[in-house]
Amino acid sequence: MSRIFIYRNIRIFFFLILIASCTVQKNNSFKKEPLVDKVYPFLDTENSRWFFFSSASRPFGMVNLSPDTQIGGDWGTGYRYNTDTIKGFSHIHAWQLSGISVMPVVISKSDNTSIFTDFYSKFSHETEKVTPGYHSLVLDRYQITAELTSTKRVSFHRYTFPESAEKDILFNLNTILGPCENIEGVLEQNNDTELSGSLVMTPTHRRPKPFKVYFKIILNQPIVSIKQDALTGNYLINLGESNEKVLMKVGISYTSSENAANNMEQELPHWDFDKVVDDSKAEWNTMLSRIQVEGGTHTEQKRFYTDLWHALQGRRIISDANGAYPDNTGETFRIGQLPLKEDGKPQFNHYNSDAFWGAQWSINTLWGLVYPEIMEEFVYSLMQYYKDGGMIPRGPSGGNYTFVMTGASSTPFIVSAIQKGIVKEDLESIYVALKKNHMPNGIMGKAGYEHTTNEGGGLTHYMDKGYVPYPLPEGNFGSHQDGVSQTLEYAYQDWTLAQLAKKLHHEEDYNYFMARSKNYQHVFDTNIGWMRPKNVEGKWFENFDPYQYEHGFIESNAAQSTWFVPHDIDGLATLMSGKDKAVEKLNTQFETAKALKFTSGTSHDAELHPEYSRIPINFGNQPSIQTSFIFNQLGRPELTQYWTRTVIKETFSGLSPSTGYNGDEDQGLMGSLNVLLKIGLFQMNGGTEEHPEYQIGSPIFNKVTIQLHPKYYSGKTFVIKAPDNSAEQIYINNLQLNNKPLRQLNISHDAITNGGELYLEMSSKPNQ
Template sequence: MTKITYSRFVLALLLVIPLSSLRAQLSERPVDLVFPLLDAANSRWFFFSSATRPFGMVNLSPDTQLEGAWGSGYRYDTDTIKGFSHIHAWQMSGVSVMPVIPSDHVGQLMMDYYSPFSHEKETVEAGYHKVYLEKYEIQAELTATHRVGFHRYRYPEQQAPSVLFHLGGTLGPSEIVDGELQQTGPRTIAGKITNAPTSRRPKPITVYFHASFEREISGIIEDNAAPHKLVTFHPSNEQELLMKVSISYTSPENAQLNMERELPGWDFENTVKEAKREWNDLLGRISIEGGTDTLRRRFYTDLWHALQGRRTISDVNGAYPDNTGATFRIGQIPLNTEGQPKFRHFNSDSFWGAQWTLNTLWGLVYPEIMEEFTQSFLQYYEDGGLIPRGPSGGNYTYVMTGASSTPFFVSAFQKGIRGFDIEKAYEGLKKNHMPGGMMSKSGYEHTTWQGGDVENYIRLGFVPYPNPHGHFGNHEKGASLTLEYSFQDWTLAQLARKLGKNEDADYFLARSKNYKNQYDKSSGWMRPKDVDGKWLEPFDPYDYGNGFIESHAAQFTWFVPHDLSGLADLMGGKVKAAEKLNMQFRQAEKLGFTSGTSHSVETHPEYRRIPINYGNQPSMQTAFVFNYLGRPDLTQYWSRKVVEKAFSALSPHLGYNGDEDQGLMGSLAVLMKLGLFQMNGGTETNPIYELGSPVFDKVTIQLNPDYYPGKEFIIMAENNSDKNYYIQHKTFNGVPLPEMGVRHFDIIQGGTLHLIMGVQPKW
């Protein structure tokens, strides 16, 4: 942007936005704009967060529902608090506590300790939660470090403070068993609980905890009828009780060490400030100007979701639980020259869909996080012989399907993130693409290797539906598996070529064309077929789940991110393909582009037939497909429409309208609002960031100097408004952009992407 043009832009901005509002925008802290209650009415166990740090081992918050992985945790429309849990993770829970007032009927209290609460007396912020327990008249405040939960309770006068520890029973996704608690000092206790195996996490995982109080303990009460225990204190004039609880998955000694290292003191207010400062440092890497207050608050809430959910499981000294072998062992993260662990080890839901979300956002803005996850996943490979697609409790869960970690690793390497052993990574990734690897296993298939049917994919060029071998796990949907494998093969071929493994590159590149075998020209859709090559009969492209994972043929047909020109050829050319997809968007718009307002209603008879669903991963790329069909105007139009209808609400009852799997939807919303996307997950050489329609007037991304040479990447959208969807002219550092976007190695040198927006489409 020239000086004259920029001056006109600023003058126009001042005329539209009151000076006081503009000053407020420039001075507001991103962390203060986060709205943790977004979509909280539709929460699942690991979704809601308040008192936690980025990727923290501790994710401390109230629970209003305790049953199951879905519909549990903090549910906004439930008016009863049933404890404050320290662990809300993928297939893990634990160390739930509740401040109470003891009564003469201890046994009754142990069984009935829940308390009503109201949102009127509640404060929820990033890194902090305050709530009033009406039953006991106790004000509870929560904050946390990475591995320590910090509690501040204010009791009524002349009451004996007590804290109940939940040591057994259902807690979210897990059955809590073998709970223990004992006093270890005048002001300390120690204990453990075990998460029993689940259908998704096949082995138990023990959580050790250490709790310290600011005043002396008077006793520990138990009742044979209940598994819980009550830690009591003498009445005093001091109404406040401070408690710290640290956890470890390896040993009681490491639980105590985590507290000693991270939170030796008792300054609650300072801990809250530090939590907010840490969040603000990460959120502040992206600064935005323009847009409404609601739009800015929603943006930073989306970004906040993109930086959590996947939880740390290693201790401050690098010890971690390894459950990948026949017996449990304690592993050790390698240490650097200063004696500190080189990386953290993680618990994580699947990277199914991460190629369109985390790959792009983390790779550009948080490369150190992307690198740390590759290091953690390689540790799993060293320990258990497979790179995971979603580990829990130090073990594989085989969640979802395919080799979804492959695009993540390839994207990191292609973007110059090299702090991991690429040869070892390639070895593990290649193993996952062959029989005996991740492509052999369907969802949660723990003891067999036939649900993924990669053998028939290799032999026949497609995955038959139904599985001719039988039933072994979840998501045995052959048509979508063919498409997944084809894309993942293409990404592995890019890495093989980069590493000079040309024979492998040719082999996996040939396999990446298998998607064509799933296309039925007579119907115009990807269509399931059986082991004999016969098309599925009867066939309805809107029949949810019939050969396609969490979707149907109309949605999954566009899952060819590596060869959209080839897909268009199958459809009769780019013009016909664009017309077909545009029709799907027009139909989907009537339902707001999502299958209802939560994942739980995705199979509703009406919602399930939506042509495009932005509430789940399989079709989240579709708005950007138009860029590859010669219609960037439709990408700009529909991506803006999707943001407006699916990702703009700021309400406890709306938010992601589907399945927000640990940052995937949050990341997608951020990228669509920035107007950036990567169709193949950033896995080609010098990946391109395709352009959509940015919603802010100016975005500044601070580049990490440890990875990238430039200082900042700026997106300037001149004449931007809620009507001006379309890019009229685009330059990068003053040079016109001939491509649909800007390349990674140009961006990381620093510079300005200048877009002139208008109301008329231009293509």
């Protein structure tokens, strides 16, 4: 064989390798980033409340493990980005629940007493990594690398201690933690590697009864000693010296230690930490992949998936893997049992949840379209509370009612699920339960956190006079006794119940609740053009200021809440002397609010600021988050498109620990709202009418693909295409549904869930 031939073949061989290498690099450069990696967990973490931040957690997980940098109080606690000190890793960050704080430490043998009161450690974001389902950081004081992950009901810790160091773990079971104290914390050793224990969460202003959590712990190394501190009552376990990483699994339960152990056996029987991290990432990625967006900037996509991530956390499972659950609705605590499927697994999970107050414009729509299985579970969970305690809750915690906020906010949620065909069984029983809440001694008669009376809701006045007086003549009972807002909420919620009555052919009830739904008219002062408080004698509130906060209006002012008539925008416009006048009025409010970027500052606390509270539109809290879509209802869709895109740009586009939702992110409501605004689909009445419809807005992406759930919907995907979309091209000039012209800017639920394509022709100028 000649040298020339060999030389040529060598050249060809290396040339082919070069081509292959370039091809691989080219393919890798176009490889899609996993959606879970687009989540920015630190969003708004400087404005955190206890349940806001989540890291080592699964969607709706019972365990929501994360570091705590602040621990005292419901607000401003949990993980606060700008606080540089770790005070423990706790397992429960939920609505009015907290518990099981642990801390790996390194101490000298001669000084193991002060550690119970002096164990905090500095840390740096430079050595921190956070993704959905995983959190890692270095405790500077001890030079311990702490890694956290979890399944639904079991946490998994991996600690890397310095070489040749004594390995200790502090169990801070008796402490202030978030919204309450943890007391009666006990820990006992079961064998060389296993422990079990429990603690009690003391009652709060919102959660009226104590609540107990049980836990089971298994370590990968033998326990050398366990010590309880006489002063604090807390525990320190020592694992001796070795260079092996410490692995610790903690299963929790609200019913028993046995069920905590069973939860661990069912969900985490192995010791592969990295596999759990990967599984968690895959679960989050699957959930986020239900909506896939194309176009927009990388920052816009990251913010979108962070919003969607928020929509799937906060509200927490409280039932065990075997369906046991805590029932605190009666005089004594009991362990309930959820119904089981043929395979022995529960038919649904039971939940701890903040109120559905304002959810008609957020999770009702998002969950109903994209996550119908979650909506169905929540309906059956709410009904389980009714079966146990006699009322459908509006925000249950600790297996009991909290009476958070006002009204019967669960009614629109449940009616929406029924109207969309998600819930199809036992409709009569559900209707009876919902109706009970709208009548005397039901939940509508209770104001916020009113546990022992039925006066603060003013329901008897509402039924007799057609409005809730302000002030309430009976006195003060609960929070949020603001008569105008209560009247507006009740009227809308009555309308939604009337729609279900109509569906089930209860004609008399339908007419009755439809008549009540007009009660909003009784608190509109036509002389001044605002909703206005009335006293019990029917006299208008004197010295009225439409921009004064919380004088007859719940977490809002009259300018914001005047538009809270989602079931009858036409009727509201008539009171305002016609649609043109209504458009002019609302548009002026938006022009004014723009100067403050449409929110009362950048946190919930700022709403009380003497200047910020006077804003006429506030997208930082629920009462007026629907307002940009009102223009659609008034025949001016171009203003819906303009103002919604402006609100997104000014208020909901950044990625920063110091801002994000600029107010009150109530367990996914604001995240859900952002998702809906950004894909351009909205439901003014929360999807509660006989044939639910979506109003079409201006999506910020060129393409949105919604994966439809095959158990509930016949279509595979619904695609929204806006190829000419840009920061300037925000107006819809023409639109087509499945290649056929669509004359109106609304689309039925069935048209979406049957699958298809909505095509939007975008322009820089509104359609004339």
